[in-house]
Amino acid sequence: MLFQLQLLAYRLIKPFMKPVSRLVAIPRPVLFVGPGSTARLCQLIAGAGSKRTLIVTDAVLVKLGLIDPVRKALEAEGVDVAVFDGILPDPTHDVLDRGLVAVRAQGSDSILAVGGGSSIDAAKVIAAMATTGKSSAKLVGMLKVNKPPLPLYAVPTTAGTGSEVTVAAVVTDPVAHVKSVVVDPKLVPLAAALDPQMMKGMPGPITAATGMDALTHAVEAYLNRWPHAETPMFCVSAVKLIFQNLPRAYANGADLEAREGMALASLYAGLAFTKAYVGYVHAFSHKLGGVYGVPHGLGNAIVLPYVLDFLKDAPYAEARLAELAVAIGAGSASESHAVLAQRFVDRVRELNRAVGIPEKVAPLRKEDVGLIARAAMVEAYRDYPVPKNMSLGEAEALLQRCL
Numbered sequence: 001m002l003f004q005l006q007l008l009a010y011r012l013i014k015p016f017m018k019p020v021s022r023l024v025a026i027p028r029p030v031l032f033v034g035p036g037s038t039a040r041l042c043q044l045i046a047g048a049g050s051k052r053t054l055i056v057t058d059a060v061l062v063k064l065g066l067i068d069p070v071r072k073a074l075e076a077e078g079v080d081v082a083v084f085d086g087i088l089p090d091p092t093h094d095v096l097d098r099g100l101v102a103v104r105a106q107g108s109d110s111i112l113a114v115g116g117g118s119s120i121d122a123a124k125v126i127a128a129m130a131t132t133g134k135s136s137a138k139l140v141g142m143l144k145v146n147k148p149p150l151p152l153y154a155v156p157t158t159a160g161t162g163s164e165v166t167v168a169a170v171v172t173d174p175v176a177h178v179k180s181v182v183v184d185p186k187l188v189p190l191a192a193a194l195d196p197q198m199m200k201g202m203p204g205p206i207t208a209a210t211g212m213d214a215l216t217h218a219v220e221a222y223l224n225r226w227p228h229a230e231t232p233m234f235c236v237s238a239v240k241l242i243f244q245n246l247p248r249a250y251a252n253g254a255d256l257e258a259r260e261g262m263a264l265a266s267l268y269a270g271l272a273f274t275k276a277y278v279g280y281v282h283a284f285s286h287k288l289g290g291v292y293g294v295p296h297g298l299g300n301a302i303v304l305p306y307v308l309d310f311l312k313d314a315p316y317a318e319a320r321l322a323e324l325a326v327a328i329g330a331g332s333a334s335e336s337h338a339v340l341a342q343r344f345v346d347r348v349r350e351l352n353r354a355v356g357i358p359e360k361v362a363p364l365r366k367e368d369v370g371l372i373a374r375a376a377m378v379e380a381y382r383d384y385p386v387p388k389n390m391s392l393g394e395a396e397a398l399l400q401r402c403l
């Protein structure tokens with residue numbers, strides 16, 4: 001009963017959040033796109049006056065030899081470089097503390113994140129910790145970054161989270177099994193390079209999961225109730241690019257054209273959802289990530305078709321799904337919304353199958369369903385302008401289908 005009242009309160013407050021969310025201006029980074037664009041970003045970093053840049057990355061990427069050329073490109077421009085390669089997937093407060101130690105040791109005047117969402121998110125928070133003097137725990141929440149962070153640049157190596165253009169950074173608490181978000185427009189990097197060369201070696205399963213994360217961003221933002229003028233353009237472009245390029249990038253990692261298509265899709269989806277938000281899929285996936293460590297993209301990919309099954313008969317969502325079906329060539333605008341919406345959901349399931357995404361969440365346990373459903377509904381009702389209300393019973397039934 002108390003829980004139902006809590007959800008009702010979120011629903012009543014939600015309409016007042018729309019104008020508030022419109023007041024916050026979101027900057028956009030300078031972008032370099034194409035093979036070799038990382039070198040151009042390095043020139044810009046030097047041109048901006050950086051003397052000591054910390055590369056924030058993970059050990060896998062160092063081992064793959066992706067970091068050395070970046071270091072050399074910066075050094076060639078006269079920038080002193082240190083590397084912090086301690087980022088692990090879903091960075092925790094401890095990892096961020098270690099990153100701050102690396103900033104202090106170098107006396108860094110800028111940070112270059114090279115990696116997936118985990119490295120970029122970590123770099124965002126470390127850059128803010130360095131100037132605000134706040135711990136990462138104190139930065140969790142909305143608009144807590146009270147000073148400009150260290151100048152921050154990004155080279156995403158997954159496609160992806162879109163973190164290179166978003167106001168968000170996700171921090172994981174491994175003890176409480178909770179993923180929290182730092183949200184502040186000051187976190188948006190100053191510049192980024194979408195360099196398909198940096199994505200060539202991404203293994204198939206990571207290509208698939210991160211690509212479906214980007215698809216989820218685009219679809220959830222498109223279905224949500226508070227679109228901005230540019231939301232349809234970014235979402236539809238991202239969805240088309242992902243259906244065209246994800247199977248290609250999955251089948252042949254060295255297909256640079258497909259990699260670039262996915263990098264652009266991830267960027268567009270990031271630009272869309274950083275203003276129009278995500279929805280139920282992310283709410284479930286954040287809990288599955290917090291409780292079982294299910295990788296973010298994989299959790300989204302599995303849950304996405306089940307959430308679309310639930311949303312598709314709400315007229316607003318049905319019409320948007322029908323538009324997406326037409327955009328990817330799965331039907332013609334003369335067909336009924338119901339037929340087209342179903343076809344889009346079927347295509348999402350086919351895409352999942354084509355890139356090896358399972359239909360079930362392997363670690364999900366029956367006894368956790370109630371807890372995860374409640375936590376996911378709190379996040380969805382509190383944070384996202386979803387197109388249809390989901391009851392707790394419906395959330396539990398949805399998770400049962402993932403078992």
Ligand SMILES: NC(=O)c1ccc[n+]([C@@H]2O[C@H](COP(=O)([O-])OP(=O)(O)OC[C@H]3O[C@@H](n4cnc5c(N)ncnc54)[C@H](O)[C@@H]3O)[C@@H](O)[C@H]2O)c1
Nearest residue numbers: 060089090116117118157158161163166168170201202296
């Ligand atoms: N800030 C945002 O707006 C936002 C949006 C969505 C998700 N996230 C967060 O981002 C994190 C997930 O990021 P992710 O999905 O990009 O994965 P990730 O950064 O956690 O990386 C996953 C794995 O892929 C490897 N990898 C990355 N690029 C590679 C490459 N080019 N070649 C080979 N291996 C590579 C990494 O070493 C790592 O082992 C989660 O914590 C999620 O919550 C943030």
Ligand SMILES: [Fe+2]
Nearest residue numbers: 161213217296
């Ligand atoms: Fe995501």
